Amino acid sequence: MKTSTSGYLSNRVLKTNVGFLLSAGPGNSHDSRLDIPEPVRIADDLLVSSIGGTLRLTRIHEGILVQSQLQVALESECSRCLDVVEREIELTMEELYNYPHRVNSEFFVGADAILDLAPLMRAEILIEAEHRVLCRDDCKGLCPDCGSNLNYDLCDCADKRIDPRLSKLRELLDSKPE
Ligand SMILES: [Zn+2]
Numbered sequence: 001m002k003t004s005t006s007g008y009l010s011n012r013v014l015k016t017n018v019g020f021l022l023s024a025g026p027g028n029s030h031d032s033r034l035d036i037p038e039p040v041r042i043a044d045d046l047l048v049s050s051i052g053g054t055l056r057l058t059r060i061h062e063g064i065l066v067q068s069q070l071q072v073a074l075e076s077e078c079s080r081c082l083d084v085v086e087r088e089i090e091l092t093m094e095e096l097y098n099y100p101h102r103v104n105s106e107f108f109v110g111a112d113a114i115l116d117l118a119p120l121m122r123a124e125i126l127i128e129a130e131h132r133v134l135c136r137d138d139c140k141g142l143c144p145d146c147g148s149n150l151n152y153d154l155c156d157c158a159d160k161r162i163d164p165r166l167s168k169l170r171e172l173l174d175s176k177p178e
């Protein structure tokens with residue numbers, strides 16, 4: 001596992017030992033805050049820039065109920081110009097972690113009493129991240145002809161696509177001596 005020496009924290013920071021809650025019995029809960037102002041590798045395919053928010057863990061008969069309200073910052077691509085955009089995603093999570101582990105349970109507390117938030121966060125973030133994002137409201141996008149990022153580069157492709165009805169005028173202008 002990677003550590004912060006590589007520029008981000010491993011998803012170990014999202015593991016909590018809930019042994020105390022398991023033995024406390026149904027109805028007991030524990031509130032905490034997540035405040036991680038640095039990058040965390042949630043999964044091999046998902047790196048986020050920061051995580052903040054609240055986490056409530058409640059012991060219920062079937063296991064542990066996770067209720068969490070998180071703000072997660074991450075980098076994604078502008079859907080018009082493909083530039084990197086820092087965005088913040090709001091996650092509202094409520095999920096049962098089975099204990100003991102059942103065959104069909106997607107999320108569960110391990111036999112070691114470790115509850116790992118990473119798989120749940122990954123699933124929720126990937127759903128939220130599908131929404132389109134723009135680097136700015138008036139992003140000009142990429143030129144369909146040459147691929148230039150029109151926010152930075154002014155290519156002359158648009159001039160070349162001039163209305164045919166105007167092309168006669170264009171010829172006249174082009175041939176006009178300087
Ligand atoms: Zn853009």
Ligand SMILES: [Zn+2]
Binds near residue numbers: 143147155156158
């Ligand atoms: Zn162009």
